[in-house]
Amino acid sequence: MTYNPARNHLPPPPLLGMARRAVLAAAGAAALAPALTWAQGPDKPLRLVLPVSAGSGVDGVARVLGPSLGKALSRPVVVENFPGAGGITGTSVIVKAPKDGSVLGMVSNNHVVNPSVFKNIPYDAVDDITPITLIGATPFVLVAHPSVAAKNVREVVALAKAQPGVLNYGSSGNGTILHLAAEMFVHEAQVDIKHIPYKGMGPLTTDVLGGQIQLAFIAIAVAAPHVKSGALRAIGLSSTTRSPLLPDLPTIAEQGLPQYALDGWVAVVGPAGLPKAEVERAYQGVRSAVAAPEVRDALLAQGYQLQSPPPDATAAFFRSEVNRMARLVKHSGLKLD
Known part of the structure; x- marks a missing residue:
């Protein structure tokens, strides 16, 4: 996917462990302050804050990137997970971090979705961050249990229109x-398919494999082995271009829904007001780290198409995505809080 704005884990030092416990106990800004006031310097670690749990897709990217980023910046990188509230807990840590380059964050699509689904977020998704760069984007796959009598997008649409409200799809929540990938499909195809939410991609994948649900969008790195084994049937790819992981699978856009396009992406950000020199240093560091052969190969194997747009283009992408997701959420009628 080309960039288009329109469309060696280190254990945390004791202070960071205390901060995590304080966040879990109090979930307040005051509890975070001790962990976020480290002196800047080449001998101090760069804290890479993730608003997701260990083992998630974003966490996997961070663990791959961390050692190479440390080399590029000539300082150790500590990956810190602050999951909770759909990413709001961890992102709050990022936006309240010192404006000295000692703390960066890694966010994904949820960052631009949350403003439209939560009524009360303690930060602005655009104004309270400094976008550094996108690392890459990876497509989702619309999969079906083999019992579903449809082999492509047109057949899924025909089946759904013949039996409104009978077909179901699962989501990770x-x-x-x-969830929004499926809602975009429902909206573009103008069909009625029942939504069944799960708590994460793991149980979602388990139930579509078992036939408890009929359809689902799942990450291509998760889907590919099951598609190749015949345990799942691949219906279409969410991105605008095909993927080397499933090269024979057409995109959804190719199959009659030309406006359909949605990728999972990962980006590096800092708090708002990060000095220009720190922004440039971080950008060049991430760009160098992503270009390292071991990082590049690992991310390509996960289905990522790598990107390193400059900070200003990344900021434009964030603004565009916030607006695009707002339109999608409005169509779906979704409100969480």
Whole structure:
């Protein structure tokens, strides 16, 4: 996917462990302050804050990127997970971080979705961050259990129109990007398909494999082995271009829904007001880290198409995505809080 704005884990030092416990106990800004006032310097670690749990897709990217980023910036990188509230907990840590380059964050689609599905967010998704760069984007796959009598998008649409409200799809949870991927499909195809939310991609994948649900959008790295084994049937790809992981699978856009396009992406950000020199240093560091052969190969194997747009283009992308997701959420009628 070409960039288009329109469309060696280190254990945390004791202070960070205390901060995490304080966040879990108090979930307040005051509890975060001790962990976020480290002196800047080449001997101090760069804290890479993730608003997701360990083992998630974004976490996997961070663990791959961390060692190479540390080399590029000549300082150790500590990956810190602050999951909770759909990413709001961890993102709050990022936006309240010192404006000295000692703390960066790694966010995904949820960052631009949350403003439209949560009524009360303690930060502005655009104004309270400094976008650094996108790392890459990876497509989702619309999969079906083999018992579903449809082999492509046109057949799924025909089946759904013949039996309104009978077909179902699962998602990784209300308001997640996999939910919105399916809602975009429902909206573009003008069909009625029942939504069944799960708590994460793991149980979602388990139940579509078992036939408890009929359809689902799942990450291509997760889907590909099951498609190749015949355990799942691939219906279409969410991106605008085909993927080397499933090269024979047409995109949804190719199959009659030309406006359909949605990828999962990962980006590096900092708090708002990050000095220009720190922004440039971070951008060049991430760009160098992503270009390292071991990082590039690992991310390509996960289905990522790598990107390194400059900070100003990344900021334009964030603004565009916030507006695009707002329109999609409005169509779906979704509200979480």
